[in-house]
Amino acid sequence: MELLQSKIEKDGVVISEDILNVDGIIHHMVDPALMEAVGEDIAAHFADRGITKVVTVESSGISPAIMAAKSLKVPMVILKKEPSKILHADLIQTMVTSYTKEMSYELTLAHRFIQPEDHVLIVDDFLSNGETATAAIRLLRHCHATIAGVAVLIEKTFQPGREKLEDSGVEVYALTRIKKLTGDQILFEKD
Amino acid sequence: MELLQSKIEKDGVVISEDILNVDGIIHHMVDPALMEAVGEDIAAHFADRGITKVVTVESSGISPAIMAAKSLKVPMVILKKEPSKILHADLIQTMVTSYTKEMSYELTLAHRFIQPEDHVLIVDDFLSNGETATAAIRLLRHCHATIAGVAVLIEKTFQPGREKLEDSGVEVYALTRIKKLTGDQILFEKD
Numbered sequence: 001m002e003l004l005q006s007k008i009e010k011d012g013v014v015i016s017e018d019i020l021n022v023d024g025i026i027h028h029m030v031d032p033a034l035m036e037a038v039g040e041d042i043a044a045h046f047a048d049r050g051i052t053k054v055v056t057v058e059s060s061g062i063s064p065a066i067m068a069a070k071s072l073k074v075p076m077v078i079l080k081k082e083p084s085k086i087l088h089a090d091l092i093q094t095m096v097t098s099y100t101k102e103m104s105y106e107l108t109l110a111h112r113f114i115q116p117e118d119h120v121l122i123v124d125d126f127l128s129n130g131e132t133a134t135a136a137i138r139l140l141r142h143c144h145a146t147i148a149g150v151a152v153l154i155e156k157t158f159q160p161g162r163e164k165l166e167d168s169g170v171e172v173y174a175l176t177r178i179k180k181l182t183g184d185q186i187l188f189e190k191d
Numbered sequence: 192m193e194l195l196q197s198k199i200e201k202d203g204v205v206i207s208e209d210i211l212n213v214d215g216i217i218h219h220m221v222d223p224a225l226m227e228a229v230g231e232d233i234a235a236h237f238a239d240r241g242i243t244k245v246v247t248v249e250s251s252g253i254s255p256a257i258m259a260a261k262s263l264k265v266p267m268v269i270l271k272k273e274p275s276k277i278l279h280a281d282l283i284q285t286m287v288t289s290y291t292k293e294m295s296y297e298l299t300l301a302h303r304f305i306q307p308e309d310h311v312l313i314v315d316d317f318l319s320n321g322e323t324a325t326a327a328i329r330l331l332r333h334c335h336a337t338i339a340g341v342a343v344l345i346e347k348t349f350q351p352g353r354e355k356l357e358d359s360g361v362e363v364y365a366l367t368r369i370k371k372l373t374g375d376q377i378l379f380e381k382d
Contacts, residue, residue, distance in 0.1 A: 029268050029304045032261035059250030059269070063257050070223035077220050078250070113220045 001041050001175040004153060005188060007034060014181045018128075018159075026125050026153060030063045038175060039067025042123060042151045045173050046072070051148050052118045053077055055140065057107065057132055064153055065123040072121070079136055080108040092142055096135040099128075107132070109139045116144035127152040127174060130161030137170060149173055156181075157189055192232050192366040195344060196379060198225060205372045209319075209350075217316050217344060221254045229366060230258025233314060233342045236364050237263070242339050243309045244268055246331065248298065248323055255344055256314040263312070268304045270327055272296040283333055287326040290319075298323070300330045307335035318343040318365060321352030328361065340364055347372075348380055 004025075013021040023029065042064070051072055056065035057079045069076035082093065083105060093106040114120070122136050133150045140147060147170050155162060155174035162172045177189040195216075204212040214220065233255070242263055247256035248270045260267035273284065274296060284297040305311070313327050324341050331338060338361050346353060346365035353363045368380040 023301060024304070027269070028271065028301055029266050030257060030260075031266055032257050033264070035257060036261060059253060062250060062253040063267075066221060066223050066226060066254050066257065069221075070227060073224070075220050075222055076254075078218070080219065110214060110219055113215070 001038065003034060003037055005176045007031075008154065008176060009186060012186055014184050014186060017181050018156075020154070020156075020178065020181055020186065022125070022154070026063065027060050032063075035063045035067045036070075038064045038153060039069075039071050041175060042068040042121075042173065043071030046121050046148055046151070049121075049148050050119050051121045053114070053120050053145075054123055055079060055114075055120050055136060056123050057081065057136060060125040061123055064125070068121070068123050068151065077109070077113045079139065081105040082108045092139055094135045094138045094142075096131050098131055107135045107139060109143070111143060114140060114143040114145050118143070118145040119148050120145050121148045122150045123152075124150070125153050127155040127161040127165075127172065128159045130159075130164040133161065133165055133170075134168070137165075137168070151175070154178060192229065194225065194228055196367045198222075199345065199367060200377060203377055205375050205377060208372050209347075211345070211347075211369065211372055211377065213316070213345070217254065218251050223254075226254045226258045227261075229255045229344060230260075231262050232366060233259040233312075233364065234262030237312050237339055237342070240312075240339050241310050242312045244305070244311050244336075245314055246270060246305075246311050246327060247314045248272065248327060251316040252314055255316070259312070259314050259342065268300070270330065271299040273299045283330055285326045285329045285333075287322050289322055298326045298330060300334070302334060305331060305334040305336050309334070309336040310339050311336050312339045313341045314343075315341070316344050318346040318352040318356075318363065319350045321350075321355040324352065324356055324361075325359070328356075328359070342366070345369060 011024040054069040054076045097104045149171035151173045180187040202215040245260040245267045288295045340362035342364045346368045371378040
């Protein structure tokens with residue numbers, strides 16, 4: 001997506017060869033018009049697939065996810081990051097270890113918000129190693145929902161997230177694809 | 192706001208006389224059309240005030256805030272909840288203690304996203320004791336920005352949040368106002 005890529009070229013900050021700071025785009029300051037365009041792009045890609053819910057992970061995924069949900073005219077469900085096991089009959093959890101952030105948490109879903117007949121589109125900010133997306137898929141499949149695909153704003157193609165997801169039969173749609181972070185340069189894949 | 196109040200009457204769950212669970216409305220599953228209407232209502236109330244940014248706190252405030260920012264055609268800035276002090280020249284932090292959730296965190300803002308000439312509308316889900324809103328105001332005033340007001344989806348009028356904010360000269364706009372939580376009943380203030 002041209003608009004998002006030029007914004008990343010302008011405001012993205014390379015922290016290391018693994019980490020891109022997008023505070024001014026997604027994480028800390030957000031342009032709602034850009035997010036609306038992002039949501040429309042995602043919705044257009046997944047139109048006519050019978051999607052019943054958009055699922056995201058707090059908190060950076062919420063802005064693009066609610067815009068995608070608005071375009072698809074379906075509810076958004078936010079998976080919560082909880083520090084530790086919560087004992088509650090309705091909650092299901094799965095451990096996620098983020099290598100990028102060097103931390104673990106319990107991705108949490110209240111069972112009642114996902115039904116077996118749901119066909120779910122997962123929307124998130126980054127796809128790197130795919131830990132978050134695969135954890136989300138575990139929770140959703142535990143509820144017997146089916147997965148329409150994973151849409152991300154930024155894919156790091158030098159990390160194995162896409163391969164992992166596609167190997168498990170899940171379609172990946174990335175609005176921008178970065179092949180290398182080097183010095184202060186962001187190199188995108190050519191279409 | 193009629194639409195939001197009827198949704199709360201239908202899906203809100205009284206946990207105790209202090210706590211209302213709105214997982215099915217704001218926190219866990221979100222109706223984007225409702226949030227868009229909420230955003231438009233907030234934007235209409237604060238129209239023509241010269242607002243330059245909408246500020247919210249992760250993660251429950253993001254959905255209504257991005258819709259309000261979209262209607263006002265301004266960026267949204269997300270204040271982050273960090274567990275502990277981060278040492279970074281550009282970050283400012285202030286401690287928040289939430290009595291409702293019995294936890295403390297450092298509300299965090301990257302200085303570069305708020306300028307002295309900014310006139311800021313704060314959007315959040317709940318107004319209870321006003322800890323989060325007053326902490327947000329501290330951070331924003333530290334950046335020499337001015338505050339247009341605080342808009343919340345749900346005000347608990349039996350707690351002193353509004354009084355605290357109004358005493359410090361900040362306008363409060365609440366879309367729904369709850370005067371009492373009792374048994375399984377939610378009693379709203381009459382307009």
